[in-house]
Amino acid sequence: MEMAQLPSWLDDRPWLHHQFWGNELWQYVLFFFYVLAAVLLSKLADVIMSRYLRAAAQLTETRLDDRLIEILRSPLRTTVFLFLLHLGVQLMNTPDWMQDYLRHAVGIVIAVAITYVLMKLADVVFEIARDKI
DSSP: OOOOOOOGGGTTOGGGGOEETTEEHHHHHHHHHHHHHHHHHHHHHHHIIIIIIHHHHTTSSOSHHHHHHHHHHHHHHHHHHHHHHHHHHHTSOOOHHHHHHHHHHHHHHHHHHHHHHHHHHHHHHHHHHHHHO
16 A cells, blocks of 8 residues: 655654654554544534434424434444544555455445444334324
């Protein structure tokens, strides 16, 4: 894989160019920030879904929006985390086969999350239809 380039605003700091295990120090620093952002933003998405959207959903008369928020909470948190983690890993100098493997693994996990949401939505639709009959 081609070596990633240091952003221009950090290029004038020579200590960031020291290499460890095939990657320069600046790559580890940026990877750490992507991991930190992945943790914080996935938690933020969870807080928004669980507190603010749930409070808004409780103001309505139907239970549909309450159920949708519960269904989407975990897959949204997982997707945000994996997406940012994947962006961080792309900065690292890893072999092409590993990047391909990781890209496919992230795609599979996101596909599983979408499938989970669709299955739960089908359950909600059948539950609503059952209650109407």
